[in-house]
Amino acid sequence: MKIAITSASGKLGATIVKQLISKIGKESVVAIARTPQNAAHLGVEVRKGDYNSREQFDEALKGVSRLLLVSGMDAPDKRIGQHRNVIQAAKSNGVEKVVYTSIIGLEEGTAFSPIVQSNRQTEADVRASGMDWSIGRNGIYIEPDLEYLDTYLQAGEIHNCAGDGRCTYTSRAELAVAYAKMLLDDHTSGKTYRLAGQPITQSELAEAINSVYHTNLKYKELSVRAYKEDRIAELGEFMGTIIAGIYEGIRKGANDVPSDFETLVGRPHLSPAQLIRNFQQQNP
Numbered sequence: 615m616k617i618a619i620t621s622a623s624g625k626l627g628a629t630i631v632k633q634l635i636s637k638i639g640k641e642s643v644v645a646i647a648r649t650p651q652n653a654a655h656l657g658v659e660v661r662k663g664d665y666n667s668r669e670q671f672d673e674a675l676k677g678v679s680r681l682l683l684v685s686g687m688d689a690p691d692k693r694i695g696q697h698r699n700v701i702q703a704a705k706s707n708g709v710e711k712v713v714y715t716s717i718i719g720l721e722e723g724t725a726f727s728p729i730v731q732s733n734r735q736t737e738a739d740v741r742a743s744g745m746d747w748s749i750g751r752n753g754i755y756i757e758p759d760l761e762y763l764d765t766y767l768q769a770g771e772i773h774n775c776a777g778d779g780r781c782t783y784t785s786r787a788e789l790a791v792a793y794a795k796m797l798l799d800d801h802t803s804g805k806t807y808r809l810a811g812q813p814i815t816q817s818e819l820a821e822a823i824n825s826v827y828h829t830n831l832k833y834k835e836l837s838v839r840a841y842k843e844d845r846i847a848e849l850g851e852f853m854g855t856i857i858a859g860i861y862e863g864i865r866k867g868a869n870d871v872p873s874d875f876e877t878l879v880g881r882p883h884l885s886p887a888q889l890i891r892n893f894q895q896q897n898p
């Protein structure tokens with residue numbers, strides 16, 4: 615049985631490849647990447663697959679029985695067609711099961727909602743594909759906040775528009791454990807899992823970071839409008855709007871949802887402090 619992972623050169627795809635190797639060995643894992651050299655370090659067979667090319671996926675999925683489709687990074691309207699290229703190529707190649715990395719979030723009412731809607735459309739496409747399927751709806755990764763720590767420390771604070779909204783942070787490593795389960799365990803087919811940790815506020819996030827890094831960060835709430843302007847100034851219109859929309863969603867409770875992680879994996883999700891300790895150990 616060959617299991618293929620798309621976007622294997624990215625951080626999530628690579629983490630899932632490594633988790634799968636630990637379960638079934640290198641011979642059974644295929645890394646598919648738009649830029650194959652970026653996935654060469656994984657030490658498994660690498661095949662080329664750009665989401666814009668149905669033809670590349672027709673080739674890349676030959677002999678593959680299970681597939682993990684990692685959601686793309688393009689604008690929402692473009693993503694739906696890109697994901698369809700992969701789903702249709704999988705179907706015509708006789709792939710038995712497709713697993714998709716979707717997202718937790720509000721379908722309406724935030725600047726992030728168009729992205730959530732595009733994920734929901736791909737979920738519908740996966741369910742209607744005729745293949746077995748499992749879907750994970752990912753919580754927010756904690757790693758970007760930790761990669762941003764120096765910036766937070768310079769400011770002495772974490773500032774965003776989440777307010778008192780609670781967020782169920784996860785990590786790519788925790789997600790990799792969950793996706794390996796979905797790829798390997800038949801009883802997960804036909805199910806959609808929210809892959810989320812314990813809900814915490816931004817003040818509690820600052821406290822958890824302080825407890826691990828011995829820092830003294832505070833949390834400062836900004837208005838949605840002020841934070842959006844701040845993010846667009848730093849990241850540009852597209853990414854700034856997305857990031858501000860994510861925190862707007864947290865403010866509105868979009869990420870304060872029950873988690874199916876333990877049901878799927880058979881143990882509780884790691885606590886925020888443990889996620890942060892793990893990151894610190896891996897990035898000393």
Ligand SMILES: NC(=O)c1ccc[n+]([C@@H]2O[C@H](COP(=O)([O-])OP(=O)(O)OC[C@H]3O[C@@H](n4cnc5c(N)ncnc54)[C@H](OP(=O)(O)O)[C@@H]3O)[C@@H](O)[C@H]2O)c1
Binds near residue numbers: 621664665686753
């Ligand atoms: N839950 C969250 O907090 C969160 C946060 C960020 C992103 N996400 C979502 O999760 C996904 C994976 O995140 P990540 O951390 O792995 O991101 P990442 O490390 O930035 O990796 C992005 C990957 O997308 C690949 N890619 C870009 N355009 C592509 C295309 N047209 N066809 C095929 N591959 C393409 C890149 O390939 P190259 O090597 O060729 O560049 C790279 O492997 C993202 O795509 C996004 O949808 C979720």
